[in-house]
Amino acid sequence: MVTQARPLAGLVFAVEEAADRPGALVGSLPFGGMTLLEYQVRLLAGVGAEQVLVAVGRVTPAFLSAIERAGRGQLDIEIVRSAEEAAEKVLRDADVLVLADGLVTIDPVMERMAAEPHNALLVTDDAESPAAIERLDMRNCWAGIARIQAAHLAQIATMPEDYDFQSALLRVAAQSGALQVPLAPVWARAGHAVEHSAEGLAARNDSVLAALSDRRTLWADRWVFARAARYVLPQLVAREIPDWAPLVAGGVCGLGAIAATLAGWQGVGACVALLSALGLATGAAHAALRGEEPRARRIEAAVFVLFGLLIVANGWRVHLALGTAAPLLLASGALVAQLLAERVPAPRRRWWGNASAQLLLFAPFAIAGVPLVGLVAAQLYAAATLAAAIEAIRDRS
Structure with a gap:
């Protein structure tokens, strides 16, 4: 029975x-x-x-x-x-x-x-x-x-x-x-x-946020964006700023990043994209704290969209400057490889790339005025992550 x-x-x-x-x-x-x-x-x-x-x-x-x-x-x-x-x-x-x-x-x-x-x-x-x-x-x-x-x-x-x-x-x-x-x-x-x-609750709030960030596996989220969100979110809560505010700020910064990149200011665009990612990461942390996991996942998906638009926009600008299709191919390859890597059902390793990590990797090259090198680095990082994910599945089977 x-x-x-x-x-x-x-x-x-x-x-x-x-x-x-x-x-x-x-x-x-x-x-x-x-x-x-x-x-x-x-x-x-x-x-x-x-x-x-x-x-x-x-x-x-x-x-x-x-x-x-x-x-x-x-x-x-x-x-x-x-x-x-x-x-x-x-x-x-x-x-x-x-x-x-x-x-x-x-x-x-x-x-x-x-x-x-x-x-x-x-x-x-x-x-x-x-x-x-x-x-x-x-x-x-x-x-x-x-x-x-x-x-x-x-x-x-x-x-x-x-x-x-x-x-x-x-x-x-x-x-x-x-x-x-x-x-x-x-x-x-x-x-x-x-x-x-x-x-006392304010102090515990910081501890719970720290525990949430420690659950993140990949280096960019765990050590950069989640830690930054741990500082920003309590400030927003203390000032009674609504939970949609960091999302709006992230969206506006994201649009500004793409516009700056298409205008030829790739370094500025990369920096503003990082601010956008921080706003979105703060919104995702807030959603996770409230137990709204589906909403948190949708916000994290928006970070990937930001990465995709930024990398393609940079590929287009470098294509116009050099008159060759190679930058567009690099941007497309990085985007596709990263998308496939994130869909592979394998346990994440700390060094693996995701959209947040790719933004951090690409930004220094864009700021230094060599976005083409940044595109190459993004392509190699995405390919390495995808290869490691596939190998992890093979080892598990």
Whole structure:
């Protein structure tokens, strides 16, 4: 007999007031270009939650707005004020992934806890850790995430009303024999913690962005554009600049780069193209932080379009100057080889080229006034990447 997978629900606690913003709930504080609550809902949606319950003590207008925005992804989000109400509204026979009040974490932690087939508690043995919330035993403290069953909510609902909902849930989970999953050091370094202040969340925002950039494989993204985006994005968030602004800036710079190149200013065009790529990389990082992976991929595809237009425009300008078709052939060859390399389903190696790397490679030659040499370099780099990708597939087979 086939066992049907149980539905997954989320339970987010949002009761505490911000330590440095009286009257504001921690969940309504800004984080990653959204509010902390929206970020937590995004994490739950990313691991397949079909429903999210938000446990509150009171509701502010800012918090209601955050809930409304978080629900635009068609996820069922409901406010609950007690364990009894949560037990009534939770999906029947669901597993429930619980996030502590003020929790900041990352996708790998959520994926690990969501994949656990039994009741589980994320724990840390460092009582001074910013992730340590409440002591479970002589050794471990709860680190902000629990996986329980919906039946546990009904059990808590029978307790006296003066019980703290979050603490009672933790105790019931511990008494049920929940597996204790240790908080990995890499997760802590990536920003997993509990914060109750706007200042603390801003610091965690930087850590989470760093973790996102460290997931990038290729050198140009990991060491140049993603690192630059880590600096730019918090500035945009702090100034409440909308998330479409870097994309518009990147698009305008991209058009300017092509126009400058066609006008014969290849060095200027290459520099402006790098600014365009930075704007697009910032937009992609923001989309990834919000869990909008398809949108992030579309933005990254725009970087490839930028590279293609720039390389062809340079090939055309050099063709006009030399009166030979060789520059156009080099540009076309680089573009086709790079496109094929990026479509090969092989694990990426650090040195491999992509559109961002090609822009960085070509720019010095254009600035030095030798774009033809840059076209040759781009062609060779794309060909080397394609050859390595094909060889990787052969080795795997």
